[in-house]
Amino acid sequence: MFKNILVAYDGSEHANKAVEIAAELASKLGASLHLVYVVAREHAAESVAEFAASEHVENADLLELEAANASILIPIERQIQASGVKEVQTQTLRGDPAEQILSYLNHADVDLIVMGRRGLGRIEGLLVGSVSSKIGGLAPCPVMTVK
Numbered sequence: 094m095f096k097n098i099l100v101a102y103d104g105s106e107h108a109n110k111a112v113e114i115a116a117e118l119a120s121k122l123g124a125s126l127h128l129v130y131v132v133a134r135e136h137a138a139e140s141v142a143e144f145a146a147s148e149h150v151e152n153a154d155l156l157e158l159e160a161a162n163a164s165i166l167i168p169i170e171r172q173i174q175a176s177g178v179k180e181v182q183t184q185t186l187r188g189d190p191a192e193q194i195l196s197y198l199n200h201a202d203v204d205l206i207v208m209g210r211r212g213l214g215r216i217e218g219l220l221v222g223s224v225s226s227k228i229g230g231l232a233p234c235p236v237m238t239v240k
């Protein structure tokens with residue numbers, strides 16, 4: 094049924110739940126998983142830029158993406174593999190999270206998205222976050238929002 098599942102991860106409780114559910118589904122269905130995290134800034138944070146300059150690293154933006162991949166996605170990737178999913182691809186992107194995930198769908202053969210209903214945002218009262226509502230409305234495939 095579903096062969097390529099994308100899970101959108103932002104480090105939130107709801108996203109952790111999304112990872113658990115996506116991993117279980119992928120494991121049972123023999124599907125591949127795309128684990129995607131978007132750094133929601135145009136350029137590296139000031140602290141990263143300062144660190145990069147002190148280490149004579151030219152591309153602070155790339156350094157920040159690599160650091161996010163190593164510290165955030167690799168541990169989650171291991172967790173997913175431990176739950177029996179054979180193929181996991183990690184992607185660290187930069188920009189507007191909903192736009193980046195939607196454009197990733199243009200070149201990846203994703204047939205299901207699993208994501209949190211809410212994320213790290215602090216605005217209480219909204220039932221659905223802006224990223225999940227935008228993707229829920231615009232993605233060309235089914236979207237499962239979890240909490």
Ligand SMILES: Nc1ncnc2c1ncn2[C@@H]1O[C@H](COP(=O)(O)OP(=O)(O)OP(=O)(O)O)[C@@H](O)[C@H]1O
Pocket residue numbers: 101102103105107108111129130131132133190207208209210211212213214215216221222223224225226
């Ligand atoms: N930067 C991101 N990278 C990857 N996935 C994300 C990102 N931000 C949000 N998501 C996904 O979207 C889900 C819902 O988060 P969303 O950002 O829509 O809610 P929120 O943070 O509560 O509200 P808002 O961001 O609108 O203030 C998350 O659980 C996660 O699955």
Ligand SMILES: [Mg+2]
Pocket residue numbers: 212213214222223224
């Ligand atoms: Mg958010």
